[in-house]
Amino acid sequence: MIICSCNVLSDEDVRSVIEAERTRSISQVxxxxxxxxxxxxxxxxxxxxxxxxxxxxxxxxxxxxxxxxQS
Ligand code: FES
Incomplete structure (x- = not known):
């Protein structure tokens, strides 16, 4: 699913970068x-x-x- 229409980024694009690169900020993504x-x-x-x-x-x-x- 496209989540960024300006840059045509899918949720899979973003998830793959987050998981592979361990990005810590949105700007890094x-x-x-x-x-x-x-x-x-x-x-x-x-x-x-x-x-x-x-x-x-x-x-x-x-x-x-x-x-x-917690317990
Ligand atoms: S939808 Fe505009 S910057 Fe992502």
Missing amino acids: YGRLGCSPKCGRCIRTIRRLMDEALDGACATSCNGCVQSI
């Missing part, structure tokens, strides 16, 4: 994809994809440590 933000409407979606990737990475590497901390 655009940079790795060879573009820059224009209208900015996609920034919230890219942020959400980054948060989802971080949550997934934490769940995998922490093996439930958040649950043990």
